[in-house]
Amino acid sequence: MNWFAKALTFLSSAGLAVLPCATSAAAAGIDSAYTKIQLQNCTQVETASDEGTFAGAWQCPGYKDQVVYVAEGDLRMFISFGPFAADEPAASQTLPNFNTVNETLEWRLRGGVPFATILRWFPSLDDGARTGSILIVTQLQPGGGTCQIARVDAQANSNANVLARQAADTMAGNFDCSQPAQILGNPGALQW
Numbered sequence: 001m002n003w004f005a006k007a008l009t010f011l012s013s014a015g016l017a018v019l020p021c022a023t024s025a026a027a028a029g030i031d032s033a034y035t036k037i038q039l040q041n042c043t044q045v046e047t048a049s050d051e052g053t054f055a056g057a058w059q060c061p062g063y064k065d066q067v068v069y070v071a072e073g074d075l076r077m078f079i080s081f082g083p084f085a086a087d088e089p090a091a092s093q094t095l096p097n098f099n100t101v102n103e104t105l106e107w108r109l110r111g112g113v114p115f116a117t118i119l120r121w122f123p124s125l126d127d128g129a130r131t132g133s134i135l136i137v138t139q140l141q142p143g144g145g146t147c148q149i150a151r152v153d154a155q156a157n158s159n160a161n162v163l164a165r166q167a168a169d170t171m172a173g174n175f176d177c178s179q180p181a182q183i184l185g186n187p188g189a190l191q192w
Contacts, residue, residue: 030169033063033107033114037070037079045086046071057086063107063114066140070101077101079119081140088146089177090138097123097132108168114140116168118161120154125189132189135164136181139172147177156188 042058057071062081069085071078075098080090102120109115117138122131133154140146150167154160163184171182183190 029111031109031112032165033109035062035068035105035107036103037068037101037105037119038103039070042068042070045069059085062105063109066107066114068105075099077121079136079138081117081138081146082142084142085146088142088144090146090148093148093181095121095123095134097125098128099123108165108172116140116149116172118164118168123189134190135160137164137167137172139168139175141173145175145177147175148181149175150182150184151190152184153186153188153190157185160185 037060039058039060042060044056044058046054046057048054048056053074055072057069060068060070062068067082067085069078069080069088069091071086071091076094077099078091078094079101080086080088082088085091100122102122104120106118107114107116108118117140119136119138121134121136123134124130125132135152135154136148137150137152138146139149149171150164152160152163152167157163167182167184
């Protein structure tokens with residue numbers, strides 16, 4: 001019995017509702033894999049500017065040789081993916097507030113092939129004394145289609161991971177990158 005079936009058995013025996021979307025995802029061959037974004041394991045591709053606020057850019061290893069592009073400018077992170085990640089729309093997308101990102105990156109896979117990612121971002125709130133927790137879903141379509149497609153405030157939505165996975169599984173591959181990422185669930189801190 002695989003881990004997913006064990007989890008479903010446990011939830012059912014505990015009297016908890018089993019979400020049909022999880023079953024549908026498993027039936028459709030959708031799974032997750034996880035990698036880490038650790039700059040010490042990355043190759044710096046651009047150095048910080050002497051003037052201005054650009055702090056640099058790195059290429060990091062991702063799932064099965066997928067390139068993860070990480071950049072920081074004006075105390076904001078930019079994350080993109082693919083062989084020409086720096087040229088994809090995702091490379092210029094960030095949150096309006098100062099922010100950082102979590103090191104754990106979830107890859108959504110269909111038949112073992114990544115089609116979307118989910119990453120937790122931490123924007124500063126109020127006067128910078130508090131931080132939020134936002135899940136950002138990015139579709140992976142090299143050639144101009146790698147962009148942020150959904151955002152979920154993880155502090156305002158108890159089912160934030162479910163919402164993010166549903167967005168990845170249903171929206172990725174069909175999202176028009178000329179549109180802003182959709183805000184799902186209770187917008188919480190995403191009401192900039």
